[in-house]
Amino acid sequence: MVQDQLTEEQQAIILKIRKRVIEHIGINMDLYGLTQSAGHLYGLLFFTGKPMTLDEMGSEMKMSKTSMSTAVRSMLDLRMVNKIWEKGSRKDLYEVEYDWHQTFLDYFAIRWKKAVESNLLAIQKGIKETDKCLQETDSETFKAVLQRDKEKLLEAKSYYHWLDRLIDAMESGEIFDLVPR
Numbered sequence: 001m002v003q004d005q006l007t008e009e010q011q012a013i014i015l016k017i018r019k020r021v022i023e024h025i026g027i028n029m030d031l032y033g034l035t036q037s038a039g040h041l042y043g044l045l046f047f048t049g050k051p052m053t054l055d056e057m058g059s060e061m062k063m064s065k066t067s068m069s070t071a072v073r074s075m076l077d078l079r080m081v082n083k084i085w086e087k088g089s090r091k092d093l094y095e096v097e098y099d100w101h102q103t104f105l106d107y108f109a110i111r112w113k114k115a116v117e118s119n120l121l122a123i124q125k126g127i128k129e130t131d132k133c134l135q136e137t138d139s140e141t142f143k144a145v146l147q148r149d150k151e152k153l154l155e156a157k158s159y160y161h162w163l164d165r166l167i168d169a170m171e172s173g174e175i176f177d178l179v180p181r
Contacts, residue, residue, distance in 0.1 A: 018043070018047050021043060021047075022039075022040055022043030022044065022046075022047070023040070023043075025039045025040070025042060025043040025046075026038075026039030026040040026042075026043065027039070029042065032078060032080070032107055033074075033078075033111075034071070034074055034075065034078075035071065037061070037063060037067060037071060038071035038074060038075060040061065041057060041061055041063070041068065041071050041072070041075075042075060042080060042081070042096060044057065044060055044061060045057070045081060045094065045095060045096035046096045046098075050095070051084050051086060051093035051094060051095040052093065052094060052095075053089075053091040053092065053093055053094075054068045054069060054072065054091070054092070054094075055091070057072075057094075072094055076094075078103070078106065078107050078110070079097060079102075079103060079106040079107070079110075080096070080097055080103050080107075081094045081095065081096055081097060082094065082095055082096075082097055101176075101181050105170045105171070105175070108167075108170065109167050109170045109171050112163060112166075112167050113164075113167050116160050116163050116164050116167065119156070119160055120157065120160050120161075120164075123153050123156050123157050123160065124157075126149075126153050127150060127153050127154070127157070130146050130149055130150045130153065131150070133146050134146050134147070134150075
């Protein structure tokens with residue numbers, strides 16, 4: 001291994017740099033809805049450069065197997081790590097997804113799509129209920145409030161349709177035509 005050919009001083013310098021980066025990855029992992037320890041684990045996998053088992057990660061990180069498993073499962077769901085098969089190994093191996101652009105797109109597409117679907121359903125229901133109330137009331141004051149609310153709901157609906165198109169552009173990779181890697 002190349003790292004074995006380094007002096008202790010060189011290894012210490014590399015370790016210091018890596019620790020700083022891993023610490024900041026951990027600090028900012030909340031952007032992805034993950035814990036700081038999951039971020040540290042991601043950093044470990046990133047710098048290790050080889051697939052690792054939960055046992056290996058736990059030994060390196062001094063974390064419980066339960067914590068390791070939870071963090072890895074969360075990162076798998078977000079497509080930040082990949083589970084791989086290696087001939088001769090009976091344990092699951094995990095490696096980091098190095099394409100950070102794709103990780104970003106996957107994360108936001110997955111999260112935003114759920115939010116868009118949920119919010120659009122609520123907005124559609126709100127518009128339907130508002131229309132029903134508009135037809136059933138004779139109160140001009142009530143109608144005025146309902147009409148203002150309906151306009152707001154229609155603006156929100158327009159926004160969520162735009163966001164859905166953005167998600168489609170992210171999923172298809174078209175976003176990179178607008179904002180190259």
